[in-house]
Amino acid sequence: MxxxxxxxxxxxxxxxxxxxxxxxxxxxxxxxxxxxxxxxxxxxxxxxxxxxxxxxxxxxxxxxxxxxxxxxxxxxxxxxxxxxxxxxxxxxxxxxxxxxxxxxxxxxxxxxxxxxxxxxxxxxxxxxxxxxxxxxxxxxxxxxxxxxxxxxxxxxxxxxxxxxxxxxxxxxxxxxxxxxxxxxxxxxxxxxxxxxxxxxxxxxxxxxxxxxxxxxxxxxxEPLAVSTHAIRLVGVQPGMIGVVIGAGTIGLCAIAAALHAGATNVFVVARHAFQGELARAIGATDILPDDIGSAINRIREVAPHGADFVIEAVGGGQATIDQATRFLAPRGRVGIVGETGPGIKVVEAYPALMKELTFLYSNCYGYLDGKHDFEVAIENLALDGERLRKLITxxxxxxxxxxxxxxxxxxxxxxxxxxxxx
Missing domain, CATH: 3.90.180.10 (Medium-chain alcohol dehydrogenases, catalytic domain)
Structure with missing residues (x-):
């Protein structure tokens, strides 16, 4: 370093x-x-x-x-x-x-x-x-x-x-x-x-x-590969339900990568209205309300015990990780792909301990199980490129x-x- x-x-x-x-x-x-x-x-x-x-x-x-x-x-x-x-x-x-x-x-x-x-x-x-x-x-x-x-x-x-x-x-x-x-x-x-x-x-x-x-x-x-890497690290499987926190390029790509991996529902936390509109266009299930209690209730309409995974694509520190902790079901996983700065403390340990949560930091891309994240991203774009083209504003x-x-x-x-x- x-x-x-x-x-x-x-x-x-x-x-x-x-x-x-x-x-x-x-x-x-x-x-x-x-x-x-x-x-x-x-x-x-x-x-x-x-x-x-x-x-x-x-x-x-x-x-x-x-x-x-x-x-x-x-x-x-x-x-x-x-x-x-x-x-x-x-x-x-x-x-x-x-x-x-x-x-x-x-x-x-x-x-x-x-x-x-x-x-x-x-x-x-x-x-x-x-x-x-x-x-x-x-x-x-x-x-x-x-x-x-x-x-x-x-x-x-x-x-x-x-x-x-x-x-x-x-x-x-x-x-x-x-x-x-x-x-x-x-x-x-x-x-x-x-x-x-x-x-x-x-x-x-x-x-x-x-x-x-x-x-x-x-x-x-390349940006889709960044999100794909996080989705693959977290181990998203068909039938899973997840949340993406952040709807910039990487967050929006994470929605697409999660759906490509087989997730059935992907909820999104979006700061700006135009980001929420794009998230829906890409395939997000719904945009979660700002109120944390209402957001949890919306997730539990389809996942009674909470989400299987959360992708943090903001880099906002403890506030967004606390959100992720509350959204997740016991033994859920958080993939942190949003960049954080030095000195930021992100995890309040007790809730994570009680739920036995797993936190995985994801940076860039590479080979997993013998296949490069670029290859998976290219497959995704070949199948669903026109929806992803909406990211190009x-x-x-x-x-x-x-x-x-x-x-x-x-x-x-x-x-x-x-x-x-x-």
Whole structure:
């Protein structure tokens, strides 16, 4: 886990100055591995433009600070393309950068659609650093170029990708067991994101899309996989009755994932009316009332002893976990997929003890029982894509990325999933 000391040391080493106020807290909240911190700082304009030339003059190279693959990630010489770059808090700039080139084992994807997610919005609200490589990990597109070692038959295939498979070392116990998110030696060797016309990714990280899933739906695979992972961890089975707390993208995807797993009733706690309407459109049984007693009574109309499972998709801390505890039947399960910040205490132990509840934290996605969550999400979209398409509330061209982020960041626009297209 990244510590305040790690942040201070990285700033002094890479930027030659102390970290600004709030920087340590930002990095401690948003990255887990030191390599993610180092790579993030190396992608900043301050490092590339101001600091790197001095390091080179001093006889140092990028490989002194990061994995040997990092220089390749920063040295593309392809033709120009449009990209939307994070330039500090509340700042998105559309610029021309060089198109990525295929390296051994990789493919270049022409992006068809890319979604703005909560992680992107957190950076938009909090990250003061300026980046010169595009973000965007919810994407779909078409392979247009392959690197050495990749069959040319891949050209023309429509794909999405798990960028943790793109970054994993492939050798640690977590990579070997199918949980690349927890890789202890992430290298981020071909860093490239979907907020651009093209991106580069390891071929082994890609997942083919059937013709029934267009690029807009394909860009929903990643968020749907996040929710699918939680549903699979909790062990939702046919006939179960559940509750989803939170009706943002991940909560709405959790409804779809639970129904795909066979749940017969899924109730929802939604903050905004437009979210409740979308939840019903996706297949939610009902929107629970704000009053906790009335909500419990509504659940018990179909589940006399309480719900079999609850998915917490808010990250709100103790209040929502207390809700979940009260909604559940004895021996029920809570899947916590909503992100919480450091220091938040979430469980009042006694009610959970009396009911013998199980709490499972879920983060991102990976392989479970030999099958990747992306595969399950793709199957879901192939069967029920048109209902899930309702999550896409706004679409913008990359040229209008600043407006797209403003829209995604402000609920007055009733936005759920905002996508960029070239």
């Amino acid at each position: 990244v510590t305040k000391q790690d942040v201070e040391a990285a700033y002094l080493l890479l930027l030659g100055r102390p970290a600004e106020p709030g920087a340590a807290e930002y990095w401690m909240e948003n990255v887990y591995h030191t390599i993610d911190l180092v790579t993030g700082l190396m992608a900043s304009d301050e490092f590339r433009i101001n600091r790197l030339p001095r390091l080179v003059e001093a006889g140092l190279s990028l490989s002194d600070f990061a994995p040997a693959a990092a220089p390749k990630a920063l040295a593309d010489n392809g033709p120009p393309m449009q990209a939307a770059l994070h330039r500090g808090i509340g700042q998105i700039e559309v610029v021309e950068i060089n198109r990525p080139e295929a390296l051994p084992g990789t493919v270049v994807v022409k992006v068809g659609a890319s979604g703005i997610c909560g992680t992107d919005l957190r950076a938009y609200r909090q990250d003061p650093n300026s980046q010169d490589l595009p973000h965007g990990h919810e994407f779909a597109g078409t392979i247009v170029e392959v690197g050495e070692g990749v069959s040319r038959d891949r050209i023309g295939k429509r794909v999405t990708a798990d960028l943790f498979l793109n970054a994993m070392c492939g050798n640690c116990q977590f990579c070997i067991s199918g949980h690349a998110y927890h890789c202890i030696d992430k290298a981020l060797p071909f860093r490239s994101g979907g907020f651009a016309e093209y991106l580069r990714v390891r071929n082994a990280a890609t997942f083919d899309l059937p013709d029934s899933i267009d690029d807009a739906l394909g860009a929903l695979v 706004h679409e913008f061209l990359i040229a209008d990325a600043p407006l797209a982020f403003q829209t995604a960041n402000n609920k007055k626009f009733s936005s759920v999933k905002v996508q960029l297209k070239p």
